[in-house]
Amino acid sequence: MDLSILGKNIAAVLEQFFTEVETTMGQLSPEKFEQLRVNFLGKKSPISGLMTELKNLSKDEKPQAGKMINDARQTVEGKLNELKTQAISWEIEAKLSGEALDISLPVEGFDNKGSAHPVTLMRRILVQSFRHLGFTVYDGPELDFEFFNFTALNLPPYHPARDMQDTFHIADHKDLMMRPQTSTVQIHAMLREKPPLRIIAPGRVFRCDSDPTHTPMFHQIEALVVDENISFADLKGTIDVLLKSIFNKDLATRFRPSYFPFTEPSAEVDLMCTVCMGKGTDCRVCKGTGWLEVGGCGMVHPNVFEAVNYDAEKYTGFAFGFGIDRLAMLKYRLSDLRTLFEGNHKFLSQFPISAS
Amino acid sequence: MRISLNWLNDYIDLSGYTPENISFHLTDLGLEVEEFTKEEPLPQSIVVGQILEAKPHPQADSLRLCQVDIGQENPLEIVCGASNARAGIKVAVATVGTKMPSGLEIKSAKIRGVDSSGMLCSEEELGLSDASEGIWELEHDKVVGAPVQSILPPPDAYLNLNVTANRGDCLSYFGVARELAARLGKSLKTPTLSYKPSGSINTNDILSLKITESSGCSRFYALYVNNVSPEPSPTWLKKRILSTGMRPINSIVDVTNYVMMETGQPIHAYDACMIKNKVLGVRRAEKDERLKVLDGTTINLENDDILIVDGVEPIGLAGIMGGEHSEVKDETQAIVIEAAAFDAIQIRRTARRLGMNTEASQRFERRINQEQTLFAAQRVADLLYIIGKQKGGGGDKEMPQISSNLVSYAPKSLAFAPILFRLSRLEKIYGAARIGLTECQQIFSALGFAISDAAKENEFMVTPPAWRHDIEKEIDLIEEIIRHHGYEHVPYSLPTMAITPTPEDPFIAFTDEIRKTTSYLGFSETISFPFHKEKTFKAMRIGEGHAFYPTVALLNPLSEDEKFLQTSLLPSLITAICRGQHHGQKGARLFEVGRCYFAASARKTLIAETNAYLDSLKINGRYIYHHEGHADPSERPIEKLMWAGIIDQPYQEKGWRNGEIKADFYTLKSILASVCKFLDIGALKLEAVRGEDFPFLNPKSAATLMSGGTALGYLGELHPELAFNFDFKQKDLPLVFEINVEQIFKAKFNESPSVLTSIPRFPGVTRDFALMVDSEVTHEKIDELIAHFPKKTNLSHWSLFDLYTGSGLPQGKKSMGYRFVFQHLERTLKDSEVDSECEKLLNHLNQSHGIQLRQ
Structure with a gap:
């Protein structure tokens, strides 16, 4: 073995390498590339084989021979590095060259996504808005005694104001009825907590009434604030801020004198029509008045405070109640109250899960 | 209550105010105007005419051929079917081209061969009455050719007021006018009595009172009027009665209704001949008594109902409806006018029980002004007198004779106690100091409250008038002030208070x-x-007595079969x-x-069970909010969410x-x-x-x-x-x-919150086994066996990945494929270790339930 033979051998290996590179070029894939690398740089490759032959050379020739083999190796490595970059880019290209997906294809079960009931959505909006103002949520029974439904709310027996709610009475239970208003919760809360108090009570209420605009069950949200210096001005301000935040619009509010036995003074709350923005003309939603009735409110009647042993001279407070269903109908532009309670999946599944 | 603005104008001068204006003020005062309608004026082409000649129609006996002067050169020839069409009378003529209130257009037409150029109108056709016989005969002084509208009051506007339950006083023109007068700074015009009492008759001769019921009746007046004739009311009266939503009956009944609308005092008129034994009385009913009332129904009375009786029997259900027997009829010649005050609660009880919600009962339930009851009785007589005069009777013969005295029962005068009013309290409630003492005094005076000084400055005593039963406390006085001052002037503010004081559930x-x-x-x-039907539970296969069978029912369901509350x-x-x-x-x-909803009923075991349920739910000793107020589960059903x-x-x-x-x-x-x-x-x-x-x-x-x-x-x-x-x-x-x-x-x-375990860093070794298991052995059972495998060392978790039942398996067996994962926290496991643990595991399964590897 001498250097010239080694030179020839190297030349042959390189020639073989380049021939294989040539034939592979057209179909270079990461697998082919890896094969090439193993074939020419692996443990059993010809170049590695040449290295084992170094021992057959004389001491003087060894450095020269080593350099020759190393050069050859570097040539191969250099070429392979070049190929590697190409192989990757070719592969990426191959992956991108196929046909694009039909992104319009339907996904199964799209109609079967869940939804929240519009009343639940509106309740969440209300609760969230009230929480920002420091209210906490309270609750009470749906079947309740006369004391909570009427007497403690300053509605003595045979008072004509009892006609304001057609109440469902419970058979075989004296004095028990389905609450016709969430105001009952005021009494439960005040009997349990000491002032100051700032609560809301959303819930179901029941009245024996059924026509296109009344259902025997509907939802109200009751708010109650009691402290030493709560005024009618605070009541107006709180309601105004709330309604603006619920509809996220600068809607005016109007307060009209009214009568509720448990508040004095009492007022009906009108909200500027959310559809025509108060213009009124030809608006179907507000029937041309520019205003929508959203609830009742007032200053807690001293008789109510006395019924729960609060000092009526020391404390003042306000309370108000809105119809959640009505607000939900406004928010979602629904025209028929009864659709809310028919359990029609097609109707219900249109609503989102989270309120915004 | 439906209000006619023309009528309202009798009590307060509203000139210069549009219906919209008045409507705004009423709503702003809490008398919400729910709806208002404006009357259309009659077309100018309906004019006053005079029939010059009325001949029978040559072709039809029932028709008349009239020559009608409407102030033009030639009289009109008009065919008319009314039997009262006769020469000399003045009539309303709709000329050709007129569009009638009903929408009908008058055209010239041939009627049975004769040309007719116009129509002689009835009151009904002009929208002045709901029913009328024949054509309308106008008063004789009307000028021929003048538009009929010019002799009528100006077109009216009607407001539908939603009067709240506390304001019985506003179920009357007086009440509404008083509120408006206070708001507009106007004076109230109250009618005065103008009749001349007759010296020759005396109510005392006709009847005596026998009131045995002092708790149910606090005022009772009876006034005798003779020489009356229950004819149809004059047009103006009919129109006003119609405007309230009631039907005109005859002048006597219409006048009592008119005065009720005017004053708020319900009034009844009896045919004087029908009051037996010259006695009119008030007593409580006895059980099983019956009375046939005006609408023709016979009602069964209960012990506490208040009755009007004569010397023999009941003649009226007090405060609700009169009896049929003593009602004013066509042949009535003398009447007794009754105005009284009855107990609000009892009237409500009776009316509710009988489902009779009348104009009278509504007013009594809301309490009436007893100080005005006497006036109302006299006002009825006065109006009968005025109508008699309007009829042009003139001669005393045709005028009603009104007794100079009444029989009366008024044991106690009603006096409301004065209430302290503090400006400081008003300001506290209002939220600002915006209203002065003078304004307060003005408002109170205008509303009829009496004011007197109190001991301190900026305070005074206020006595409500007799018609304001709703004013009981200082807060009610404050409401009057804020309401009349105007809710819109109250500023907007937000409460300042401690943050989140209330605990949330x-x-x-x-x-x-x-x-x-x-x-x-x-x-x-x-x-x-x-709400559910009983048959729904049957369809659910839930029988009576089952835990899911309903135990709570409504007393007054919307429909009888949907009376059960859901379980x-x-x-x-x-x-x-x-x-x-x-x-x-x-x-x-x-x-x-x-x-x-579940009722525990009176069964002790159920009550104990319910109590235990409720107690089990307590958190920190408190019930969940909606179980609040629980005393005894036998009284209050529980509500499970x-x-x-x-x-x-x-x-x-x-x-x-x-x-x-x-x-x-x-x-x-x-x-x-x-x-x-x-x-x-x-x-x-x-x-x-x-x-x-x-x-x-x-x-x-x-x-x-x-x-x-x-x-x-x-x-x-x-x-x-x-x-x-x-x-x-x-x-x-x-x-x-x-x-x-x-x-x-x-x-x-x-449950304690889920405990997190540390995650091994070394890869696990997985072994899959198909186990042959008896069919009835559940996954849960096998799961338990593996979990309790005594020689478990490295087995960390396992799962079912395959389940096979069917051919190829021995009878009564199934194949379950489980994957077992073995792991060590600190090192990689050797195959031999895993193999040995697997063998022990399979042995364990085999010994316990004969579970074998599937071959």
């Missing part, structure tokens, strides 16, 4: 989390009425799905969260990627597992159901959800019989679940 937030989670899992939330949300969900299927809907997924869902088939319809997927028990199980994961509720177990506990479930594919020893609810497929009992359109039955939210909330509280 975590249960409320938890309930909403359940709703959200169920929605995320593909269910649409529904809300349904809790489960399932019937509503099933009904909704059935209805949807009929609309062609498939694969609906619905859920509801709502309360179910339930959460139920239903999955209609198919779970997923056939699509382009997948075939149709049916929902089964495991679909449901997986959903509930997700919910528990969402809500961080661990350690829930399923137990097989006992068929009788849930008769509406298929016991072969249903389970009870357990936490510790407590059942939280159920899940499973509906019982096959329900396919026949309900109106399902699809063959495959839906899957359902229902869980008690209170219990699952408690379970979350009781």
Whole structure:
């Protein structure tokens, strides 16, 4: 073995390498590339084989021979590095060259996504808005005694104001009825907590009434604030801020004198029509008045405070109640109250899960 | 109450105010105007005419051929069918081209061969009355040719007032006018009496009073009027009666109604001849007494009803409706006018019981002005007198004779106590110091309140007038001031108070989390009425006495068969799905969260059970809010908050990627597992159901959800019989679940939060085995066996990856494929270690249940 033979051998290996590179070029894939690398740089490759032959050379020739083999190796490595970059880019290209997906294809079960009931959505909006103002949520029974439904709310027996709610009475239970208003919760809360108090009570209420605009069950949200210096001005301000935040619009509010036995003074709350923005003309939603009735409110009647042993001279407070269903109908532009309670999946599944 | 502005103008000068204006002020004073309508003026082409000649129609006996002078050169020839069409009378003529209030257009026409150019109008045709006989005969002084509208009051406007329950005084023109007068700074015009009493008759000669009922009757006046004739009322009166929504009857009845509208005092007129034994009295009814009232019905009286009686029998139901026997009839010649004050509560009781809501009862229930009762009786007589004069009778013969005295019962004068009014308190309630003492005094005076000085500055005593039964406390006085000052002037502010003083019940937030989670899992939330029919429970296979059989019923349901309150949300969900299927809907997924109602009745065991239930739910010694106020469960049914869902088939319809997927028990199980994961509720177990506990479930594919020893609810497929009992359109039955939210909330509280374990860094070794198992051995059993494998060293977890039942297996066997993963926290395991542990595990399984490796 001498250097010239080694030179020839190297030349042959390189020639073989380049021939294989040539034939592979057209179909270079990461697998082919890896094969090439193993074939020419692996443990059993010809170049590695040449290295084992170094021992057959004389001491003087060894450095020269080593350099020759190393050069050859570097040539191969250099070429392979070049190929590697190409192989990757070719592969990426191959992956991108196929046909694009039909992104319009339907996904199964799209109609079967869940939804929240519009009343639940509106309740969440209300609760969230009230929480920002420091209210906490309270609750009470749906079947309740006369004391909570009427007497403690300053509605003595045979008072004509009892006609304001057609109440469902419970058979075989004296004095028990389905609450016709969430105001009952005021009494439960005040009997349990000491002032100051700032609560809301959303819930179901029941009245024996059924026509296109009344259902025997509907939802109200009751708010109650009691402290030493709560005024009618605070009541107006709180309601105004709330309604603006619920509809996220600068809607005016109007307060009209009214009568509720448990508040004095009492007022009906009108909200500027959310559809025509108060213009009124030809608006179907507000029937041309520019205003929508959203609830009742007032200053807690001293008789109510006395019924729960609060000092009526020391404390003042306000309370108000809105119809959640009505607000939900406004928010979602629904025209028929009864659709809310028919359990029609097609109707219900249109609503989102989270309120915004 | 429906108000005519023309009529209102009698009591307050409204010139210069538009109906819109008045409407605004009334609404702003709390007398909400719900609706207002304006009357259209009569067309100018309807004019006053005089019939010059009336001949019979040559072709028809019932028709008349009239020559009518309407102030033009030639009289008009008009064919008229009215029998009162005669020469000399003045009439309203609609000339050709007139559009009548009914929309009819008058054209010249040939009627039975004769030209007719116009129409002679009746009151009804002009919209002045609801019914009239013949054509309208105008007073003789009307000028021929003048438009009829010019001799009528200006077109009226009508306001529908929503009078709140506290303001009985505003169920009258006086009351409404008084409010307006105070707001507009006008004076109130009250009518004065103008009749000349007759010296020759005396009520005392006709009757005496016998009031044995002092608690039910606080005022009673009777006034005798002779020489009356119950003819139809004059047009102006009929029109006003019509404007209130009542029907004109005759001048006497109409006048009593007129005065009721004017003053708020209900009044009744009796035919004097029908009052037997010259006695008029008030007493309580006796049980089983009966009375036939004006509308023709016979009512059964109860002990406490207040009656008007004569010397023999009841003649009227006090404050509600008069008796038929003594009513004013066509032949009546003398009447007794009764004006009285009756007990509000008793009138309400009786009226409610009998379902009789009359104009009179409405006013008595809201309490009337007793100081005005006498005046009202006299006012009726006065109006009869005025009408007599208007009729042009002139001669005393045709005028009603009015007794100079009344018989009266007025034992006590009514005096409201003065109430202290403090300016400082007004300012506290109002929220600012904006209203001065003088303004307050002005408002009170205008509303008829009496003011006197109090001991301190900026305070005074206020006495409400007799008609203001609603003023009881200082706060009521404050309301009067703020209301009349105007709610719109109250500023907007926000309360300043300590932050979040009230503790919140975590249960409320938890309930909403359940709703959200169920929605995320593909269910649409529904809300349904809790009322059910008995037959629905039958269809659910729930028999009487069963825990799901309803125990709470309504006394006054909307319809008799929907009187039961729900014990489960399932019937509503099933009904909704059935209805949807009929609309062609498939694969609906619905859920509801709502309360179910259970009465413990008087059974001791049930009461104890209910108490235990409630106590078990206490957190920090307090009930969940909606169980608030619980005294004794036998008195108050408990309300359990339930959460139920239903999955209609198919779970997923056939699509382009997948075939149709049916929902089964495991679909449901997986959903509930997700919910528990969402809500961080661990350690829930399923137990097989006992068929009788849930008769509406298929016991072969249903389970009870357990936490510790407590059942939280159920899940499973509906019982096959329900396919026949309900109106399902699809063959495959839906899957359902229902869980008690209170219990699952408690379970979350009781279970310690999931404990996290450290995660090994070294790869595990996996071994799969197909085990041949007896058919009845459950996965749970095998799971338990593996968990209790005594020589377990490196086995970390295992799962079922295959289940096979069918051919190729010995009878009564199934094949279950389990994957076992072995892991060591600090090193990689050697194959030999794993092999040896596997062998011991398989031995253990074989010894316990004869489980073998499948060959």
